Amino acid sequence: MTHDVFCLSKPMKIATWNVNSIRTRLEQVIQWLTGNPIEVLCLQETKVIDADFPQAPFQALGYQPHFVGQKSYNGVAILSQLPVTDISTGFAAILGDSADVETQALAQQFDEQKRVITGVVNGVRIVNLYVPNGSEVGSEKYQYKLAWLSVLRPYLEKLLGESGQISLCGDFNIALENRDIYTDQGRETHIMSSEAERQALRSAVLDLGFADAFRKFTQAGGHFSWWDYRTGGFQRNRGWRIDHHYLSPALYERAIACTIDIAPRRLEKPSDHTPVIIELDLA
């Protein structure tokens, strides 16, 4: 596969942000991009059909939006200052017939929910995911989440066969370790921290060689990307780190920063998530 490689001399910044409705959060996202003119912003939970995605405000700021959405639920987008090539949405288009028949069928079924978009920017294959929430441990949606992650693995394997430079980000709806949660009380029975979810994420992502960019730079707990609207979760700093950047080995070496910007979570009518930013030195 050949890519138009756009050469960027400065480090490339990529952010991930679950905005919980792009229409409700539009002004906040525009304001944030104005103050943080990064190259690529990956959004989750846009909650809008493609015909209604607000493209013009981003184009006016110099960002080309690429998106796939549905009514009311889910929806992902990649906003980029740089040219994006090889755009693809969903699991099935990438998997093609490389996977077994059962996996292909699952992929098509999962693609009804708009949770996956990818494109190549500056020679980097960017993958933006909105992993299913899972509702409650043991529920039907929980099984859906685990099965979805089992298809993510062959999806990523296929991409790794084409490029060693993969930057995977999104709302994973899983805290990998206890230090990623404000408390470890009841974690085994809690959605987002059960051992089966963690194992599914390790199997789909980490076992392929991807590593959590945030932990390259910060070992302490107490760093979160999501706080529950209820119970005054943000005011009491009862948070979870569930929004991640995972980098393939070649890119992990190139990472020079990974930070969480808490400022948008302090605004009036915020998303319950806040942006997480990585910086890659590709020179």
Add this chain to the structure above:
DNA sequence: ATGGCTCGCCCAGCGAGA
């Protein structure tokens, strides 16, 4: 111990989120 909020949905409580 339970439920706290916020979103979109053809406008009113309800499913979904995490």
